Amino acid sequence: MTVVLKKLAGHLARGLVMILVVATISFFIVRNIPGDPMKAALEMKVAAGADPVAAAQEVKVIYGFQPTGSMWSQYVDYLAGLATFDLGTSTLHAGQPVTEVLTESAKWTVLPVLLGILMSFLVGVILGVYAALRRSSKLGDILAISGSLLHGVPQYVLGLLLAAIFATSLGWFPSEGGVADILIEPGFTPEYIGTLIRHAALPVLTYALASYGGWVLAMKSSVVTVLGDDFILASELRGMKRSIIFRYVARNAILPLFTILALSLGLLFAGAVFIERIFNYPGLGLKLIDSVTNRDYALMSGAFLLITVAIVVANILADLLYTVIDPRVRQ
DSSP states (O other), rough: HHHHHHHHHHHHHHHHHHHHHHHHHHHHHHSSSSSOOHHHHHHHHTTOOOOOHHHHHHHHHTTOOSSSSSSHHHHHHHHHHHHHHHOOOOTTTTTEEHHHHHHHHHHHHHHHHHHHHHHHHHHHHHHHHHHHHHHTTHHHHHHHHHHHHHHHHHHHHHHHHHHHIIIIIEEEEEESOOSSSSSSSSSHHHHHHHHHHHHHHHHHHHHHHHHHHHHHHHHHHHHHHTTSSHHHHHHHHHHHHEEEEEEHHHHHHHHHHHHHHHHHTTTGGGGHHHHHHHHHOSSSSHHHHHHHHTTOHHHHHHHHHHHHHHHHHHHHHHEEEHHHHHHHHHO
16 A cells, blocks of 8 residues: 555656646747737727726736736746636636636536547447457458548548538538527426537547547457467467457456556547537637637636646556556556
8 A cells, every 4th residue: 555655646746747847838838829919909998098008007917917027927926826726817708717617618528528438449449359359351351441541530530521411411410519509498408408419419429430440459459469478379278268268368458458548538628629619519629729819828828737637647547547457567
């Protein structure tokens, strides 16, 4: 137990350092990207009759810049805010706290991406095993080719194809975007739950198809490797039943994929950017794009920080999970 706690403490320390480094880099990069939204806001206020000096100071405060003080003093204030989980206010959302904006949008990202990844993982692992065991048959060739094709197609291409076919051409799913039909009152009713499912179906399917190929190919490669191990050959020579051998093959072959799965879950926020833009699905990815377009510095920094925290936590969980499921690592 002491060894596990020391290992966990080491992971947490390295994770905090990584989060601090990314937060620092994103703070300075975000505030030095091309474009000057403050200038446009200032021109609008001056055109409305405001005093130029007072308007300039007001715009700076809105965008997180003190009227006086260096960039380093603003950076210190930013770190102090992080210590109290205060990420500032969003200019894009009328001064709403960034933590509230991210919490509201992240819940619409987590469920579709999580469902898509888990569906593709289960299907990909099962079909990957069959592709390895029947790699000399037509079925094995079809599974391997389908996995290679889907693995090579970018997410946004799959999303565009699914939207064009099932939303625009066939009209099976909504094409207006959003999480639900605006004419249906939110609540725990069959109508509202049904519209939630219809709006989330294509994003979930896109996530699943985009990652399915990787799981099939990874599982097939892992199974083929395990089939060549000495303990499998010795078991076959001793006349063990093939069902027993298959159970040991699958258990050993799936171990590396659990690590990949944990890391994939850590990237779920980052991978939603293009898909949510295509389907106009108001999750974290769409908020990140809107924050970049409108130069919402606080929201940009908060989104980058949330993605970083998710990846760091996923790395820690992947390492601990592998320690639990593989006795060789524990020793």
